[in-house]
Amino acid sequence: MNSGILQKKTKNRSRFIKIYFLIGSIIMIVSFIFYTNYVIKNIKKEIEIVPDLYSKFISLPQDVNLEHYLFQYFMDEIIPKVDYPIILTDSLKTPFSWQNIDVPQLEFEKLEKYQKIIIQKMMRKMVAHKSVIPLIHSKKNNQIYGYIYYGDSAIVVRLKQLPYVGMGLIFIFIFWGFYGMISIKKDEQNIIWVGLAKETAHQFGTPLSSLSGWLNILLTKLEKLGIHDDFEETLNYMNYDLNKLNKIASRFGKVGSTIKFQNVILADIITETIADFRRKLPEKIELHFQNNIDNKMVNLDPDLMKWTFENLIKNALDAMQNRDGNIKIETFSQKNKIIIHIKDEGTGMTKSMFKEIFQPGATSKKRGWGLGLSLAKRIIQKYHHGNIRVLKSEVEIGTTFEISLPEV
Numbered sequence: 001m002n003s004g005i006l007q008k009k010t011k012n013r014s015r016f017i018k019i020y021f022l023i024g025s026i027i028m029i030v031s032f033i034f035y036t037n038y039v040i041k042n043i044k045k046e047i048e049i050v051p052d053l054y055s056k057f058i059s060l061p062q063d064v065n066l067e068h069y070l071f072q073y074f075m076d077e078i079i080p081k082v083d084y085p086i087i088l089t090d091s092l093k094t095p096f097s098w099q100n101i102d103v104p105q106l107e108f109e110k111l112e113k114y115q116k117i118i119i120q121k122m123m124r125k126m127v128a129h130k131s132v133i134p135l136i137h138s139k140k141n142n143q144i145y146g147y148i149y150y151g152d153s154a155i156v157v158r159l160k161q162l163p164y165v166g167m168g169l170i171f172i173f174i175f176w177g178f179y180g181m182i183s184i185k186k187d188e189q190n191i192i193w194v195g196l197a198k199e200t201a202h203q204f205g206t207p208l209s210s211l212s213g214w215l216n217i218l219l220t221k222l223e224k225l226g227i228h229d230d231f232e233e234t235l236n237y238m239n240y241d242l243n244k245l246n247k248i249a250s251r252f253g254k255v256g257s258t259i260k261f262q263n264v265i266l267a268d269i270i271t272e273t274i275a276d277f278r279r280k281l282p283e284k285i286e287l288h289f290q291n292n293i294d295n296k297m298v299n300l301d302p303d304l305m306k307w308t309f310e311n312l313i314k315n316a317l318d319a320m321q322n323r324d325g326n327i328k329i330e331t332f333s334q335k336n337k338i339i340i341h342i343k344d345e346g347t348g349m350t351k352s353m354f355k356e357i358f359q360p361g362a363t364s365k366k367r368g369w370g371l372g373l374s375l376a377k378r379i380i381q382k383y384h385h386g387n388i389r390v391l392k393s394e395v396e397i398g399t400t401f402e403i404s405l406p407e408v
Helices: 005-058 066-076 113-128 154-225 228-255 266-278 302-319 372-383
Strands: 085-091 095-099 132-137 142-150 262-265 287-293 295-298 324-334 335-344 387-394 396-405
Touching: 005 335, 066 324, 085 113, 085 154, 154 228, 154 387, 228 302, 228 372, 262 302, 262 324, 266 287, 266 295, 266 302, 266 396, 295 302, 295 396, 302 324, 302 335, 302 372, 302 396, 372 387
Parallel strands: 287 324
Antiparallel strands: 085 095, 085 142, 132 142, 262 295, 324 335, 335 396, 387 396
16 A cells, blocks of 8 residues: 555544544433433332322321222322332231233232232332332321332432443443554554555665676676676675565565556465575585466465565574474465465474564564564555464474465
């Protein structure tokens, strides 16, 4: 991706995250204030019902039929106002009226057995929650004439749920905020990668062009002096190394620009890479390639993919310093993917290092930037939409890397 577009995208995303946190916080605070006021208002209405009933009850004259009065008041005044379960009983705790319970309003004795059980279970639950008020008439020696059993109203249920709902909303709010921040961090890392790659390619470019020019001048002078053949081998090595440096500069340039893909036989890329390494392998190390995919094609950038294999083989060689053994590369097909295993017989690593080694700067060597495996991961995952991982590793036995790429 173009670095300018990437920078603009990151800047816009950063601005969006700031606005997200600001507006999100304001909305949550305002919503909490409005909801709290709404709850308080409804609770006040509900609280007024029972005291009102109680005040009217104790002010009744002695000759009034209390049970009849309670029933009538219950039907006329309480039922229209409440949205929660409520049961009115006589002094023996026998229900004679109820509301917001899935039982028809009949005399208690005339109810079906299962209907009585429903009311009795509800009463026991209300007792357990201490939601029972005795009706005591002060003018009649504080005699109890009935009981009011009541359950939680819809507003109380909402209040009980509020902490969980609130925590859930806060979690979602923070999650998306952190997700955005992580995305910004990744974009910033991409900008650094792209900038580093482009700058490296640029810094390589000027002296390489100069070296190429000087080499041509040297060739011309040697030919004029008639001693070109005496230095032919040296000149060939110089030209080989110069081409190699140009290839490295080109690779860094690709990391920082749009990549052009093509369908390529993957086995050919691996064979070419192995051929380059066989010229300079230590005597005690052998490099083997087992191709189980024949001529299957993969959509990729050949140069970047070759660079990836070079980095992995170099990593294997570093792990096998002062050792003899084999480096084995095997390819096979699995579920529409091409799988490549690169196995060495080196020093190995612990499981805690499986992910660490792909981080920029992760290296056990005294020299180098520690970017080889990090570059390999970026090339495979970012550009080729594949995956790379340490499949297995044992200390002093060896390591197997696995690459998976989409099959054409």
